[in-house]
Amino acid sequence: MSDIIQLLPDHVANQIAAGEVVQRPASVVKELLENAIDANATEIKLIIKDAGKTLVQVIDNGKGMSVTDARLSFERHATSKIKSAEDLFLLNTKGFRGEALASIAAIAHVELKTKQEEDDLGTAIEIEGSVVKSQEVTVTPTGTSVSVKHLFFNIPARRNFLKSDSVELRHITDEFHRVALAHPNIAFSFYHNGSDIFNVPQENYRQRVVHIFGTRTNEKLVPVEEETEVLKISGFVGKPEFSKKTKSEQFFFVNQRFIKSPYLNHAINSAYDGLLKDSYHPIYFLNLTVDPKSIDINIHPTKTEIKFDDEHTLYAILRSAVKHSLGQFNIAPILDFDDQANHFNTPYDYKDKPVETPAIEVDRTFNPFAQEKIPVSPFSGKSVVTTKHSQTGFKSSGSGNSWESLYVGLESKSNNSDSEFSQMTFESEAKDSSIFDEAAIETRKSTFQLQQKYVVSTLKSGMLIIDQNRAHQRILYENFLRHITIKEATSQQLLFPLELHFTPNEIGIIEGLQSELEHTGFVFSEMQDKTITITGVPVGVPESEVSMILEQLISDVENDVPDTNFSTTDLLAKSMAKSLAIKNGQSLNSAEQEHMVNSLFACKEPNVSPANRPTFITMAVDEIEKKFM
Known part of the structure; x- marks a missing residue:
């Protein structure tokens, strides 16, 4: 039998290694930024075109490489970070495996320019698919510049698996955040398609986070x-x-x-x-x-x-x-017994006043049997005999006959009701807001709420139990989906514009969904780098819930990473339905319960929630009877 095991060619082995190192343009950004940091750079510039699919370029002012090192850097397992296996447990640098540039060069067009400070001229190398096209002397500043063009040009299948530009740019931004936050002592700048995304100087850690x-x-x-x-x-x-x-x-x-x-x-x-x-x-x-x-x-x-x-x-x-x-910092509640025992909370007005001994004063002229006439009823001219107390203002019942004076002036008000109460107004009773339109609902006592979580209704064949949260999600989901598709949503204008603050990455996500959000009823007046101004929201959406809705939407987009318009629309409807649906533990009156039942079974798919979980279950009379056997 002939031998079947053979050594892989170098270019195939490099492409296999590239699959471990380079999954997307963000992987290239990470490797090149870490190499620049290992070169002791103090200023690093990242230039991106078409979310890294066309160009990823990193320019640093580090120590650069010699002619020999520049050529060896593209060989597999070539690194200056380790020399023995023991060095793996003493690492303080980033790129120690020595496969980054070799893997990148196997699947892209790479151009390297580098120069050391003591050299007059630098080195320029061009590689395409692991093949060195040229190596020559060039004029370049001290440091290194690596340009990666046409990523996955020789692996079309891998290129087809790349996501949309907005998604890939988000991954690149995440990698940039991680590197920039870890090294506040290095100045970073980030450009995408000629636009300045980030430009942060050397600073302390708090300033870097805020920047x-x-x-x-x-x-x-x-x-x-x-x-x-x-x-x-x-x-x-x-x-x-x-x-x-x-x-x-x-x-x-x-x-x-x-x-x-x-x-x-x-x-x-x-x-x-x-x-x-x-x-x-x-x-x-x-x-x-x-x-x-x-x-x-x-x-x-x-x-x-x-x-x-x-x-x-x-x-x-x-x-x-x-x-x-x-x-x-008094963020979490604490109980310090020592502090409570040794210190008293003294009001500021009495903080610096001397302590005085309380004095006891006695009214020696007090006569409990003395009486005087004072007016009691503001609606009658009659006076009431009351017992005169001391100057403190307390009143006693006095003699036994004075209790009758309490009822003086409380005669029937039929004679003077017009004069006494003509100016009186009564405050109307507060009305609880309802999440449903009660005018269009027929109230029947055919439903009741169980544990403020389930709505129970009767059927001809038995009993219906509805999960109120999932059912409301299904109702809202289909409503939002219809509004986005038909583009006929009603918006309510805010009295004062609502200003919300997000990171540039989150702003980019909202911008990508702006048209769909506007079709649901949102009105955006301004979008800046880190601020969004909203002047209108969908009808029925409380102003206090807007921030929570957008945060939930951002979370869903980051987790699901949609690519097509259909999935984006579907994800938006699901996210808003999940945010606005009534929660378990919320009490519903009979009208709201009835309306929920009717609205649920008016949906196209009432059986499941937007997350494909059951919205209701039924119990036949036979099943109930079996419980009593």
């Missing part, structure tokens, strides 16, 4: 500082009232490397226990510094996951540090 996520972020931050023998923590967490529906502002950095850790994230959530609303997430920007020997960062191709030697200790320290910061 990237907007000036309103400054009031949300609570500093966290803790240093132990095992772990050093620095950074910020968000105040509970600024928690978000999305996890877009959650950042862990271990030794200046962005990581994802559900375990450590759980430590943060436990520190916020009792402070957050349901389905809301805290924001945090935390830097963790640990001994490189105690972590293994080589367990995942993208290096976003790290293995810790002692996760339980890190969990306890991180949870305690965050909880202490929230309590220290």
Whole structure:
């Protein structure tokens, strides 16, 4: 039998390696930015065209490379970061595998220009699909410039799997945020299709967070500082009232490397226990510094996951540090018995006044049997005999006969009712707002509410039990879908424009959905880099719910990442229905219950919610009778 195992050609092996390193343009951005940081650059410029599909260019002012190093950098497993296996556990740099440039060059057109400070001239190399097209001397400033053009030009299948430009740009922006936040001592600039997206100078960590996520972020931050023998923590967490529906502002950095850790994230959530609303997430920007020997960062191709030697200790320290910061800045409720025992809350007016001994005064002229006549009823000219007390104003019943004076002036008001009450007005009773139009509803006692969660109704064959939240989601979903499709929505104008603040990334998501949102009834008067001004909302949508609706929409878009107009429209309708549907625990009157039943079965698909979960169940009489057997 002939041999069947053979060595792969270099270009095939490079393409396979590229599949691990480069999934999308954002992967190229990450690798090139990290190489620039390892080159000790103080200024890094990122230039993108067509969301990275046409061009990804990173320019830095680092130390550059020699002629030999420039050529070797495109070979597989070529790196200046490690020399032995032991160095893997002493890493303080980013690109240590030595496959980034080789993998990128295998699937794109790459042009490299680099020069060291002591050299007069630099080196320029052009590579297409792992094939070196040219290498020559060139005039270039100190540092390195890497241009990656026509990504996946030789792998059409991989290029077809790329998402829309808006989605790919969002991934690139996320990678830029992670690198820029981890290195506030480096100046970054980011350009897309000639537009300036970010331009942040060298600054401290708080300034870097505010520069990237907007000036309103400054009031949300609570500093966290803790240093132990095992772990050093620095950074910020968000105040509970600024928690978000999305996890877009959650950042862990271990030794200046962005990581994802559900375990450590759980430590943060436990520190916020009792402070957050349901389905809301805290924001945090935390830097963790640990001994490189105690972590293994080589367990995942993208290096976003790290293995810790002692996760339980890190969990306890991180949870305690965050909880202490929230309590220290009076964010979390605390009970300090020592403070309560030794200090009194003195009003400001009495703070500096001397303490005086209370004096006892006795009215020696007080006569409990003395009486005087004073007018009592403002509606009659009669006077009432009351007992005269001391100057304190208290009155006693006096003699036993004076109780009759209490009823003087309370005669029938039929004679003077017109003069006495002609000017009196009565306040109307408050009316509770209803989520349904009660005028169009026939109220019948055929339904009732169970546990403020289910609506129970009768059927000829038995009993119908409806989940009120899922049913209302289905009703709203079909209404919104119809409005977006037909483009006939009614909007209610706001008395005062509503100004909401989001990150540039979130603003981009809302801009992409602006036309669909307007078809549902939203009216946008202005969209800036970090601010949205709304002058109109759909009928029936409370102004206080607008921010929550948009946050839920952003979260759904980031999780589902739609590409087609149909899925975008469908996702928008689902997101708004989920935000505005009545919640479990909300009480409904008989009219609202009846209207919900009728509206649900008027839907095209009443059986399931927009998330394909059942909206109701039925129980036949036979099933009920079996329960009594």
